[in-house]
Each structure stands twice: as structure tokens, then as C-alpha cells.
Amino acid sequence: MAHDTAHAMHPPTATGLDTRKLAIWTFIGSECLFFATLISNYLVYKGKSLVGPLPHETSQCMLHGQMTTCEPIFEIPLVTFGTAVLLFSSFFVVLALNGAQQGNRKRLIGWLSATVVCGLFFVGMQVYEFTHFYHKGLGYTTNLFGSSFYTLTGFHGTHVTLGVIWLATLLVLAIRGKIPAEKSLNLEIAALYWHFVDVVWIVIFPVVYLMR
């Protein structure tokens, strides 16, 4: 009976695949191209800034209306910690999905909460980083590095924020008992988006912060 209901809700498709899952993969494919343009933009202008602050080098920059010597702007330990947190959030969300698929509500809520906390930490780290950079003299229009850096990492941060909102919404639904095992696909789709945000950062982290 329940099986018939499931068929009524999601009629068989020509591919035999759930159309919602096909849709999220198509969206992720288009997002690959979107981030490729932003990464290209960053790489094309890498090392072309005429004034500081710069990522890895001491430079001359305009701060409070006068030229001064600026130290390298990146704080690698903080970003490395943020990267590790984002990687672990991907691990936590697959555990939450595993819990949802097995109908284990306690595990679903626990791991999904951990994922949301990790996502919030990452967003907080990025807000701190942007604020810190701004106070060190790196505005959006200061130099080519500032423009391409804020555009790339800003769009990624926006994606993380949307992911956190999506996962937090699912967490509320899970707490209310509205994500039973047969509806675990709802979490799987959100998890796919979250993993995509993670893989984009896997590329951004070395390209922006570590490469010369």
C-alpha cells in the first residue's frame, strides 16, 4: 500500500531516476561553469595588482589616506582551520543522511546539527576575514586582487550561507519528525548541494590561498 502511494507521488520516469535528483545534478553542473568563470577571473588577474595590500608579499598601500607599508594579508592558519571544518561538515551530513535512510531520528538530528554548526562557523570565519581585510586597507576596488578575491570568495560564502539555511530548515523538519526514511531524498538533495559547496572550496583554498 505504502509502495503504491510512493508510486503515485513519484511516477516512473523514462530514465528510472528521480527527477528531483536529476534537477539538482543539472544545477550543480551549471554551477561548475559559474565558479569556473570566477576562478578564471581570479587566476587571470593574479599578481597583476599595482598597489597593496597583497596576499603573500609586503607592499606599498593606501591606508587612512596615506601611503604606508602593508604586511601580507592572508592568515593561513585560520583559513586552514575553516577548510578542515567545512570538510568535516561534509562527513557529518553523510552521517545524517545515513541516519535518515535508516529511520534513526536521533542520529539524523545530531549529525545535521553538527553540519549546521560547522557551516555557521565557516560563514563566521569568512565574515571575520572580510572585516579584518577591510580594516587592513583591502576594499573591493582597492586593487585587482581585492576585486577578484572578494567576488570569488564572496559568491562561495553566499552559497555556504544558502546551504546553511537549507540544512537548518531540514533540521527543524527533522526535529518535528517530518523527515521519515521514505523522505530521506529531501536531505540527500540538500546534502549534494552541500558537498558541491565543499568541492568548490577544495579548489578555491589552494588556488587563492596557497599557490604562488
Place this chain on the structure above:
Amino acid sequence: MDAQVATHEHAHPKPALYLKVAVILFVMTALEVLAFEVAHRSAAPLHGLVEPLLNEILVILSAAKFALVAMFYMHLKQDSKIFSGLFVFPLIIATVMIGALLLLFAYLRTLHPAA
């Protein structure tokens, strides 16, 4: 998910495998940062070896991490090949596009070095 879907989408891995992948990802991230630190400290051991190869090391580690997340966490290894196609095809276009733009701008700079 209905039975029709289940015939094309296979069972997902166990949590123990997810943990192994997480540990490997963590170690690879540590290696990336270690390579960066070694390349930027002239007194560090292996500096002469790592410094000229830093970008190559980072690309290889990053690609390996990307593949691990896509295969195991995004379940491309178990799921339908259609999903893999929807992800990999744009990824190839994206990679070619990045390469083409870098080559184009490098060429333009040889024509106009001051630009």
C-alpha cells in the same frame, strides 16, 4: 524513493568508509599546507625540492580531494552514470575554459606587455 528508482541507484556506503574518506581528506589538506610552508621557508628541509613544484603538488592533492568527495560523499561511485555525466561533462568544459582563458590572457600580455 520508489522501487523504479532503486533499480538504478545502489546502496550507499557504510559510515566506516565515510570516516576513512574524512581522515584521508584531512591528511591531504594538512599535506597541502605543509607543502606551502616548506615552499615559503628557505631553511625548511626539502625546500629546494618542493618550492619549484608547489603548484603541481597543490593541483594533484586538490584534484584527489575533489574526486574523493564526488565519488564517495556525493555517491557518484554507486549512483547512476547519468548523474556522473551531468557532473563530469560541465566539469570538463569548465577546466578547458579556465585553461583557454589563461592561455588567451598570457598571449595578450606577450602582445601588450605593459597592459
